[in-house]
Amino acid sequence: MTETASDGGSTNLDGMSTERAAELVNDDERDLGERRETLAIVTRDGTVRRAAVDDALANASKVVTTAETRVELAAEKLDGARETASPVADLDLVSTRLGDFDARLDAVEDRSDALGEAVQEVLAMRAEGDLYEVARRIRRLTTAATEVQRAADDLQFELGSFEEWLTDPDRRAAELDGDVDALAESIEELDEVSEALGGDGSGPEGEAGRTWAAARVRHRVASLLIADLRAELAALRRWAEREGAPAPSGIEPQIDEVQGRHGAVGDRLASQADPEWVARFGDRLTALDEALAAMEPPVAWGEVEAVVAEHRPEAE
Numbered sequence: 574m575t576e577t578a579s580d581g582g583s584t585n586l587d588g589m590s591t592e593r594a595a596e597l598v599n600d601d602e603r604d605l606g607e608r609r610e611t612l613a614i615v616t617r618d619g620t621v622r623r624a625a626v627d628d629a630l631a632n633a634s635k636v637v638t639t640a641e642t643r644v645e646l647a648a649e650k651l652d653g654a655r656e657t658a659s660p661v662a663d664l665d666l667v668s669t670r671l672g673d674f675d676a677r678l679d680a681v682e683d684r685s686d687a688l689g690e691a692v693q694e695v696l697a698m699r700a701e702g703d704l705y706e707v708a709r710r711i712r713r714l715t716t717a718a719t720e721v722q723r724a725a726d727d728l729q730f731e732l733g734s735f736e737e738w739l740t741d742p743d744r745r746a747a748e749l750d751g752d753v754d755a756l757a758e759s760i761e762e763l764d765e766v767s768e769a770l771g772g773d774g775s776g777p778e779g780e781a782g783r784t785w786a787a788a789r790v791r792h793r794v795a796s797l798l799i800a801d802l803r804a805e806l807a808a809l810r811r812w813a814e815r816e817g818a819p820a821p822s823g824i825e826p827q828i829d830e831v832q833g834r835h836g837a838v839g840d841r842l843a844s845q846a847d848p849e850w851v852a853r854f855g856d857r858l859t860a861l862d863e864a865l866a867a868m869e870p871p872v873a874w875g876e877v878e879a880v881v882a883e884h885r886p887e888a889e
Contacts, residue, residue: 586612586621586704592717594621598705614708626699626707630692633715637688640718643725644678644685648730651678657739661815667810669871674728676699681724688718692781744811746821753827756798763791767841779839786854786886790861792839794881797865797872799832804870854886861885 586594595609603611651674661667691714697709738744766788770781806824813820844861861884868877 587623589621591616591619591621594705600705600709601656603656608705611708611712612705614711615704619702622844623699623704626704628710629708630695630699631712633695633711633718634692634721636715636718640688640722640725642686643722643729644681647681647725647728647732648678650729651675654732654736654739657736661739661812664808664812666805667739669873674732674735677728681721681728684717684721684724686744688714688721691717742809742813742816742818745812746779746824749805749809749821750824750827752805753802753824753831756795756802756829757834759791760795760831760838763788763795764834764838764841767838767845768782770845771843780782782847782850782853783886785842785847785850786858788842789858790881790885792835792842792864793858793865794877795835796839797868797877799828799835801870802828857884859885 584597586597589597591609591612594612595605598608598612600608614619614629615621615623617625654669654674655662658667658671662671691710695707695710695714698710738748766784770785770788806821806828810820861881864880864884865877868880
């Protein structure tokens, strides 16, 4: 990525001022400031130096080591959570959460393994490789390691919360209650959208048609949320019975109320459907309904998001 010399080779940046080297580097994807920041990684006293590569790589390696350690700690944390969950691992709402954590750990471990490979690639280049490319790779390595560390730390934090959820029935009930409240707020917002639509028959080319279609999508996803909340409540009741503890109380009437409001919003949206809106968006809405109908609690919400993204009606 350095400036091509007249003989077809590349300009030797070693010993050149950082400013001049940044001007000569051939990297159309980055502006002068970004090139300067990259070269600063292998700069000493304002001059690009190959001798600076070892120090830069040593600093990056420390960041990599920290990230790898955090990933190992996350793996240990998951082992602890799995042990805590073992008496109730047969419950779907527990096994599903454990499966999600397993998948996240696998992903972050793969990213951590890739860091070591990237370090070896830079080591192979440090003696004779293009200095700008070496600096670029060290910078990319440091950024990737920082992201891996952050992901591992987030995983550890969430695993800690999961263990608290496993051992505290009041917390489990409170979180479910909070989820019901959040859904109630979402349906209230959806109700306001349907009221705003009113008798606006501006047709599929206008905002009203797109707003109606988007509201139908949100309404369909909300129905899946209601089913998921009911399934979780049933599981918490079985869990409480197994432990001889009081079952969550007062939550089922709240879900019933939310479901009633959800049904009323659905009826209003159905009555507001302009024939042209249905003609324009109906096929994709039907495809979404069919795809979501195959999903059962405990719902994998990542898959739901993917299905919605695939089938969401778009204006042509």
